[in-house]
Amino acid sequence: MPHNKPTLILVHEPEKACFDRLVAEGFAAERAIEISSYLAQSTDLAPEFGQLAAACEKHDLAFIAVELDGAAEILAKADRVQTVVWTLTDGIAYFRGGAAPALARLNGLRTIGVDDALFALCQDKFRSGAVLGTLGLPVPQAGLARNGEWLVAPPASSAGWFVKPNRLGAKIGIWPDSRCHDLGHALELSLRVFAHYRDDVVVQPYVAGRNARASFLGLKPDTGIEALGVAFVDSGGDFQTMADSMALYGDTGQAAKAAGTYAEPELEAVGASQPEADRKIGAIAQKLMRALGLRDVFSVDFRVEADDTVHLIEFEVCPGLPCFDFRDYCRRQWGMSLADAMAETAANRLTT
Template identity: 80%
Template sequence: MSRPKLLLVYEPEKACLDRLVADGHAPERAGEIASYLAQSTDLAHEFDALAAACLTRGLAFTPVALDDAPAVFAGEDPKTTLVWTLTDGIAYFRGGAAPALARLRGLKTIGADDSLFALCQDKFRSGAVLGGLGLPVPQAGLARNGNWLVEPPASPAGWFVKPNRLGAKIGIWPDSRCNDLGHALDLSRRVFAAYRDDVVVQPYVAGRNVRASFLGLVPDTGVEALGVAFVDSGADFQTMADSMALYGGTGEAAKAAGDYAEPDLLPVADSQPVADAKIRAIAERLMSGLGLRDVFSIDLRVEADDTVHLIEFEVCPGLPCFDFRAYCRQQWDASLADAMADTAVSRLA
């Protein structure tokens, strides 16, 4: 029998950028879109550490660029090969193809099945599914280039406008929270012109931003291993500029200049244990009803009275990002490389 092997499939940031520019996207906008693959760029610096962590556990490690995956998968043994897909995507990004290709070849995978890789990238459709499961997700309208496809519900607090398939929860611009549906339609025109995307228009929900992270280091790990933290950046919501400052080119420049500042992570259970319990119940429902498993994250808003709003789920959380690294340290007392290697070994055991 061949040696057990972990294949980590990633979509390179540069490959995405080049493809988007070739498809006619303005270079600056293409750079913003491709910045969401910065985790692939960041994790590449740790491939040697991952290989060493796997080696000490009797496991081979091979990073695989997405375009090379079909040929690599064809030569692997389904009994001893595990595929971990680093990035999702069905529109601007293409990582959702990797788990489908793995299934086609009969290879084991880490994470949710490929249907959720597609669903999580379409926020309007995923919101409908989450609402059907009885989860507290805001209702949404959908607009394309200034025209309503689905009108949003009334909202005395105003609305929040975000791209449907890009960046999920970010608002792109500071005026993405608006009090006028005419302005929401104008934002949809701007998003369509810049990114060729529809917009989701949801009632604005108050509260603090929360990230719930999960890694099932061993099979059958439950929501007791969920890390639930307020993400306090000082802003009400994340814009494209904020995202670039954390993950994109401006973030790299800030790190080089010593000006990089990560948001504070504060355990929700310390100040709002009732909200923490609600979030764990939501995660349990997502695992049992939707099929999330192995590794995922959830973004929420929590009000002072413990009202919880589910914003989105991610099947490919940003593993090398500050929040997931902190989660691995606090929950599993492990570096990112060791946590990933232990998870892979447990699935191949």
């Protein structure tokens, strides 16, 4: 641990560490593979740690990548004045990355990202939705079911319902039948989710529209909502399933690239075709920043209807930095590679 040089510490939880722990806890290997795949950004970013170190060196920063299991010891020894901590992967249930910003706070270290309390909130979709609704934001109402029983009855919906795990990663669906047209099937899905993943399900009225993502990186401390990048993310399907996700990231995604079968979803600026929807999304993100405390680095997922109706689906405090959409955002908004954008962000935090 260098003590004479400003240092960026990147804390990440590897897929294998998560997989081994889940298997030890009794999860079937196939389920453990699926669950741990949500940590694929650790797998995808690891080959670029050398590039990150070189980019940091340009700013006279040291770079240290720390696996989560070793973070407590490393952060306890870090220099409070010359260290900034960036948490790559979050989690409060299957994943444990939410502990990293709490450890940083415990040791008096500066962080890039939101307060640790929001790491927990964003990972519990039902509680998060309740808070977002209280703020007056356009989030779909939700019911909650556990293992075939309603804990909170879902609202009526003429368009059917959408069923998703409450705490597992950030996906908006697991299987192709996650959209259903009767509540009996929603309860069957909750049985399946509980058997596979030991999780509750959120059951929301289905909302039509295109999937859109707002990305944000506060490269400079005074960066505001003007740096938000909002894009439609079109993958050819109505929503992303577990299989879709696994085909894009981690070892499966790397194998697809090697085989020449990898295909990224298409990105299109929302403002190019629906400027009013783009304006609404910006206003929602602004409220999330002011009222909820989002800052530094985050993403927000939406559904956008053709008439510019916007539905807020969820927010992420640890967006997939090495994913295609965030890399594209760094290029378009900041004119930088991911490594250079991360290094400059860290340098600005340590020199202001």
